[in-house]
Amino acid sequence: MLSRIKEYALKTNVPIITDAGLLFLKTAISTYKIKDVLEIGTAVGYSALAMASYGCFVDTFERDEEMISQAMIHLDMFDEKKQVKLIPFDALKYTSELRSYDLIFIDAAKAQYEKFFEKYTKYLREDGIVICDNLSFHDLKPENVNRHTRQLLRKIDTFKNYLTMHPDFNTTFFDVGDGMSISQRKLK
Numbered sequence: 001m002l003s004r005i006k007e008y009a010l011k012t013n014v015p016i017i018t019d020a021g022l023l024f025l026k027t028a029i030s031t032y033k034i035k036d037v038l039e040i041g042t043a044v045g046y047s048a049l050a051m052a053s054y055g056c057f058v059d060t061f062e063r064d065e066e067m068i069s070q071a072m073i074h075l076d077m078f079d080e081k082k083q084v085k086l087i088p089f090d091a092l093k094y095t096s097e098l099r100s101y102d103l104i105f106i107d108a109a110k111a112q113y114e115k116f117f118e119k120y121t122k123y124l125r126e127d128g129i130v131i132c133d134n135l136s137f138h139d140l141k142p143e144n145v146n147r148h149t150r151q152l153l154r155k156i157d158t159f160k161n162y163l164t165m166h167p168d169f170n171t172t173f174f175d176v177g178d179g180m181s182i183s184q185r186k187l188k
């Protein structure tokens with residue numbers, strides 16, 4: 001099932017989590033005994049269905065119409081136990097309340113990570129974790145890229161700095177996949 005979605009994503013150039021990133025996520029889900037997940041960035045449902053296959057219940061945001069249609073097809077085909085709920089909205093514009101989660105997985109527009117973190121950590125359980133993907137941006141160097149990418153690189157750096165300096169969370173960065181982090185609330 002997952003290999004079919006992965007094949008589809010590769011064929012249609014949809015960016016999905018790397019194999020190493022997914023293994024990292026799977027290990028974290030088991031280590032931290034994660035059940036309820038909020039994902040920001042469904043794309044075609046690959047990581048959401050993977051997390052469901054590890055036993056999680058996943059609410060997942062996607063704003064792009066084409067991705068939403070394709071994710072719905074994949075969920076209809078593969079989410080037999082109805083563990084994944086697609087929220088077809090821009091996560092930054094969504095105004096309804098959500099339930100609470102053990103894990104918030106941020107894998108969406110890189111320039112907005114701080115806004116996602118600020119907006120959604122109120123739904124994180126006391127002992128929950130936030131995992132962010134794409135923090136190394138394929139190890140690109142500012143001097144070798146165009147202006148737009150350079151701005152993105154700067155925003156990623158600013159976000160990493162924001163996490164490092166955060167008064168309420170401890171964050172560890174991992175050189176896995178496209179660069180991942182785990183943030184956990186500081187003990188009071």
Ligand SMILES: C[S@@+](CC[C@H](N)C(=O)[O-])C[C@H]1O[C@@H](n2cnc3c(N)ncnc32)[C@H](O)[C@@H]1O
Binds near residue numbers: 017041
């Ligand atoms: C890297 S892909 C997600 C890959 C997916 N998590 C996986 O590994 O299978 C990022 C997705 O986030 C979506 N996205 C970006 N910003 C968003 C936002 N503000 N709200 C909802 N979805 C967003 C994009 O449309 C894109 O499909």
